[in-house]
Amino acid sequence: MSNAYNRPDQLSPELRRRVLDTARRLGYPGPDPVARSLRTRKAGAVGLLLTENLSYAFRDPAAIGFLEGLALACEDAGTGLLLVPANPEREDVASVHRAGVDGFVVYSVPDDDPHLAAVLERPVPTVVCDQPDLGTVDRVGIDDRGAMYELAKHLIGLGHRRVGVVCMRLARDRNDGFVTPDRQHAAHFHVQRNRLSGLAEAFSEAGVDWSQVPVVERFDHNTSSGASGAAQVLDRDPQITALICTSDVLALGAMTEAGRRGLRVPHDLTVTGFDGIRAAEEAGLTTVRQPVLEKGRAAGKLLLDAHERTRPRSVNLATELIIGKTSGPPRGGAEERWFGP
Amino acid sequence: MSNAYNRPDQLSPELRRRVLDTARRLGYPGPDPVARSLRTRKAGAVGLLLTENLSYAFRDPAAIGFLEGLALACEDAGTGLLLVPANPEREDVASVHRAGVDGFVVYSVPDDDPHLAAVLERPVPTVVCDQPDLGTVDRVGIDDRGAMYELAKHLIGLGHRRVGVVCMRLARDRNDGFVTPDRQHAAHFHVQRNRLSGLAEAFSEAGVDWSQVPVVERFDHNTSSGASGAAQVLDRDPQITALICTSDVLALGAMTEAGRRGLRVPHDLTVTGFDGIRAAEEAGLTTVRQPVLEKGRAAGKLLLDAHERTRPRSVNLATELIIGKTSGPPRGGAEERWFGP
DNA sequence: TTGAAAGCGCTAACAT
DNA sequence: ATGTTAGCGCTTTCAA
Secondary structure, three states, rough: HHHHHHHHHOOOHHHHHHHHHHHHHOOOOOHHHHHHHHHHHHEEEEEEEEOOOOOHOOOOOOOOHHHHHHHHHHHHHHOOOEEEOOOOOOOOOOOHHHOOOOEEEEEOOOOOEEEHHHHHOOOOOOOEEEOOOOOOEEEEEEEHHHHHHHHHHHHHHHOEEEEEEEEEOOOOOOEEOOOHHHHHHOOOOOHHHHHHHHHHHHHHHHHOOOOHHOOOOOOOOHHHHHHHHHHHHHHHHHOOOEEEEEHHHHHHHHHHHHHHHHOOOOOOOEEEEEEEOOOHHHOOEEEEEOHOOOOOOOHHHHHHHHOOOOOEEEEEEOOOOEOOOOOOOOOOHHHHHHHOO | HHHHHHOOOHHOHHHHHHHHHHHHHHOOOOOOOHHHHHHHHOOOOEEEEOOHHHHHHHHOHHHHHHHHHHHHHHOOOOEEEEEEOOOOOOOOHHHHHHHHOOEEEEOOOOOOHHHHHHHHHOOOOOOEEEOOOOOEEEEEEEEEEHHHHHHHHHHHHHHOEEEEEEOOOOOOOOOEEEHHHHHOOOOOOOHHHHHHHHHHHHHHHOOOOOOOOEEEOOOOOOOHHHHHHHHHHHHHHOOOEEEEOOHHHHHHHHHHHHHHOOOOOOOOOOOEEEEEOHHHHHHEEEEEEOOOHHHHHHHHHHHOOOOOOOOEEEEEOOOOOOOOOOOOOOHHHHHHHHHHO
């Protein structure tokens, strides 16, 4: 009878129909998927470990793009995509153990997240995305450090030396405020750590003492955070000529705050973002565009591709510096040039 | 040994540690989730059947809100959320059969979708959302018909009699163009069918011959569709005073098209939407706000709540008519009133 | 072409 | 407190 369901070609169509009809009449609901999975050793699903707080993920356009790409890759392969609950409150690693999946994708969690550790102990292939290269599992990401370095070079070229930064959270604990250089180096979010480090390198090269640059951290990731972060930086040093945000969402909030203070962008203040989301494009934001959908798709492919046990692969996708209309020469610098010799 | 993993309280902590240590040393990766699921008859996951084309879902703010709400409910319950691939190309109902889940949520699929039929044959609890009430399974939704009726009454009160409509797709086949009354009635998407029917009722009551009202359908759901749909309606009848869209996304596109034609909203043309998404709020769109996140949460709760086998439940969530700044009296009507007796 | 039986890895009930 | 065993429902192999 198993054949009737799974191997239509192994028996006569007539018999097959008869078997299936009878089965249905007897109230047989079809083969149990779990029992089948146990027997075939295939769960038919991929697990996704998402940022601890689900609402953050679903409100972050970049995360949604990633999810879409991953979902598309899974659909292509006829595989399900299981969102694994990773509640940070109760350190409920059990959900990782209970997930009946053929592999995991881990997206942008803190590098000391216990759920990540639990995933790595499961004997299934894993792809990490926007995470440090672990050397033991496949990885997909971008060159956050290099991309931010390039953006910084653009600002430095425009003449900016006195700048401020608003970044996303750097660790599992909430720290809405200024960030010490130590905390920057020790940041547990790979992406944020590298973006900050790209900035530090570029500005240090330009003779700026990075330890004096105001860097403000926000736990929540939304435009309000961007606005309040910008306010905090501007309160600390009203003289800054550029506000660098580590995401477009934060940058969009910063723009609002600039407007609230009567600062024209970019005339009085340059504002930059990161990600290249739709809203940033519409706002003409200077930013780094990264292929978020492709990232998800690449992660899915890596996981699902017929997987010759080779050494772990590492994929870096290309980014693009988008020079929008929110960056320009600093007020003073512009005048110097304009009226200069 | 099972006890060491699952019933820490049934044995001495010391022994437990010893057992677990030994197990790990022997390379035992922990209990197999699938085998456990088979034995306990609990998959620990809920299946979600989404709109056929995944990209549509991930680009629709309302769908994302629903997903967020559902994911939150699942997280609360410590349950996974499995996105079931439902590729419309190959009628691959197998994915539904293969899904190892304790229940299904079905969100806004055509009522003749074979995947839906497959779900209903699975012997697990199911909640349908934005679908017709099947009477056999739980349902969550809103009063689409009533909400749209109320919106129409608002427009009628303003004086609009000559209107046009842009709606989302009404069936599985692509039909980018005008919609016959027949097709409206036979629409396979519950939500669209009811919204149109609410409009038809209100305008018929106001003496408008609904069969003469231009209704344009768009398969893709994005602002471009809204714009081109609006264009098609306005080309057919440039005299219309109000353009009613069955979603905010379409309405936002329609606004763009109005601007392109030099029509000021609402002075020259009233435009309305449906959903109450963020971008609509920012644009001041007249629309119906529905609690999309709560819908997802309610669906999850219905599915996961200790489920005394009662009769199927049906939940209607409240909506709210938002009168924004995109609706006003029709040009002619306004003047009549203004300069009238 | 059809039928019978072993066993996937676990948990829960039972026996010691 | 610890050890043993039956069986969840399926697929696959082997036998008739």
